[in-house]
Amino acid sequence: MNKANEPTLARTIKVRASATESAPRPKRGAVTIVEPYRIKVVERIRRTTPAQREAALRKAGFNPFNLPSDKVFIDLLTDSGTSAMSDVQWGALMVGDESYAGARSFFRFEKAVRTIFGFPHVIPTHQGRAAERILFEALLAKGRSVPSNIHFDTTQANIEVRGAKALNLVKDVAYDPDDPSPFKGDMDIARLEKALDRGGENVPLVMLTVTNNSGGGQPVSLANMRRVSAVCHAHRVPFFFDACRFAENAYFIKKREPGYARRSILSIAREMFALADGATMSAKKDALVNIGGFLTFRDDALAGRVKNILVIGEGFPTYGGLAGRDLEAIARGLEEVVEDDYLEHRTGQVAYLARLLEEAGVPVFKPVGGHAVYLLADRFLPHIPRHQYPGWALTIALYREAGIRSVEIGGVMFGKMDPKTGRETYPKLEMVRLAVPRRVYTASHLDYVAEAIISVYGKRDRVKGMRIVEQPKHLRHFSATLEELV
Numbered sequence: 489m490n491k492a493n494e495p496t497l498a499r500t501i502k503v504r505a506s507a508t509e510s511a512p513r514p515k516r517g518a519v520t521i522v523e524p525y526r527i528k529v530v531e532r533i534r535r536t537t538p539a540q541r542e543a544a545l546r547k548a549g550f551n552p553f554n555l556p557s558d559k560v561f562i563d564l565l566t567d568s569g570t571s572a573m574s575d576v577q578w579g580a581l582m583v584g585d586e587s588y589a590g591a592r593s594f595f596r597f598e599k600a601v602r603t604i605f606g607f608p609h610v611i612p613t614h615q616g617r618a619a620e621r622i623l624f625e626a627l628l629a630k631g632r633s634v635p636s637n638i639h640f641d642t643t644q645a646n647i648e649v650r651g652a653k654a655l656n657l658v659k660d661v662a663y664d665p666d667d668p669s670p671f672k673g674d675m676d677i678a679r680l681e682k683a684l685d686r687g688g689e690n691v692p693l694v695m696l697t698v699t700n701n702s703g704g705g706q707p708v709s710l711a712n713m714r715r716v717s718a719v720c721h722a723h724r725v726p727f728f729f730d731a732c733r734f735a736e737n738a739y740f741i742k743k744r745e746p747g748y749a750r751r752s753i754l755s756i757a758r759e760m761f762a763l764a765d766g767a768t769m770s771a772k773k774d775a776l777v778n779i780g781g782f783l784t785f786r787d788d789a790l791a792g793r794v795k796n797i798l799v800i801g802e803g804f805p806t807y808g809g810l811a812g813r814d815l816e817a818i819a820r821g822l823e824e825v826v827e828d829d830y831l832e833h834r835t836g837q838v839a840y841l842a843r844l845l846e847e848a849g850v851p852v853f854k855p856v857g858g859h860a861v862y863l864l865a866d867r868f869l870p871h872i873p874r875h876q877y878p879g880w881a882l883t884i885a886l887y888r889e890a891g892i893r894s895v896e897i898g899g900v901m902f903g904k905m906d907p908k909t910g911r912e913t914y915p916k917l918e919m920v921r922l923a924v925p926r927r928v929y930t931a932s933h934l935d936y937v938a939e940a941i942i943s944v945y946g947k948r949d950r951v952k953g954m955r956i957v958e959q960p961k962h963l964r965h966f967s968a969t970l971e972e973l974v
């Protein structure tokens with residue numbers, strides 16, 4: 489950070505006050521986005537020197553996934569599994585029932601999931617991608633297609649390893665980072681109908697990702713969910729939610745969709761899931777825990793198949809890869825995540841960070857999503873062409889500047905080699921995601937992040953493009969090594 493950009497108390501307070509003006513405000517007349525909790529336990533984090541960060545980057549092969557976390561000061565890599573649990577959740581760990589079969593904790597977990605999702609079958613898994621893998625193994629044959637608004641990377645990979653196709657049928661507006669539409673996660677219904685008309689039998693299920701993580705964390709409207717449900721059911725195709733961030737999506741429905749302002753988050757979530765046949769869930773997001781997931785659905789025949797697959801690779805159906813204490817923590821987390829004051833603060837924090845950046849002219853995806861601020865890396869670094877991965881280069885620059893870890897959602901994560909031309913093709917958006925962990929960082933942490941990014945923006949022409957040195961076949965961003973171009 490250069491001298492001119494060093495934070496001063498006066499500047500911080502000024503920026504914070506103006507930033508809250510258009511960010512969602514708490515009710516009852518307050519002007520600050522105030523944490524609806526107080527701190528009972530702290531975890532020390534350490535700042536590093538520029539030389540330490542330089543060494544860490546080289547050792548990591550310029551891949552933020554390879555950085556040891558003690559070399560990271562503010563970790564915005566993901567909001568997944570990084571939540572701070574509440575005192576109630578920590579307390580619940582002690583009453584976990586670790587019986588192999590029929591554990592008390594399973595029934596508590598099952599009840600909490602049914603209260604929100606309403607489906608009879610509730611299958612615990614160790615995390616979201618296990619739920620996806622098991623569902624696809626049960627339903628998906630080679631050559632089939634699975635439409636969604638936009639599949640997340642692990643979902644897409646789980647479909648592709650089965651020789652099937654992941655179709656992204658979000659409305660075009662999702663790819664316009666300046667369009668202020670409130671529900672940019674909505675599925676393009678005409679394209680969905682076309683995919684199903686062309687061969688409904690080749691589509692064993694339709695998914696809808698809420699919120700749409702790979703498209704800027706944008707919500708899907710209830711009106712759109714209703715239409716997706718109607719089209720699927722007219723074609724007799726099951727409709728599943730990828731429900732990782734269902735509570736954040738429900739909160740945006742409450743705030744933005746006419747007719748929902750006075751409804752509880754729980755009742756909105758129930759209305760969403762009543763339209764579907766099932767859901768996959770990563771409890772590491774909107775169940776406020778560090779590990780866990782589940783699969784929940786209506787179909788009895790599917791339950792038989794799924795439980796067979798589960799027992800072979802994951803665990804017995806009443807624990808499915810989790811400890812009894814994990815099931816207890818998920819049950820409590822699901823109760824806490826649908827509370828209004830939690831969601832108001834949660835989405836308010838993300839909006840606050842976006843506002844600080846926008847005020848300084850930093851290009852961000854609009855409107856701001858539920859769990860993260862997405863930087864538009866191609867606009868931030870216009871001198872770096874797509875084949876030199878500007879998003880990835882920006883993640884390196886942010887780490888180098890201030891020890892902030894972020895993730896590229898762009899050419900490295902979603903780039904594909906075209907077998908015909910031998911050339912790489914790139915996703916429409918080249919972004920860097922600053923995912924805000926739930927209940928972990930304070931407003932001053934976010935101020936620090938904004939100041940560092942603004943400082944990098946001020947000297948952006950010095951950031952260099954990247955080249956991939958080594959990469960695996962699937963999900964290359966997790967383990968590829970790169971180098972900077974000179």
Ligand code: F0G
Nearest residue numbers: 566568615616617640642701732770772
């Ligand atoms: N679906 C979506 C929309 C996700 O965002 C994720 C994970 C998964 C499925 C898989 O769940 O990690 O429990 O296996 N997203 C994380 C992220 C990793 O950083 O966005 P998982």
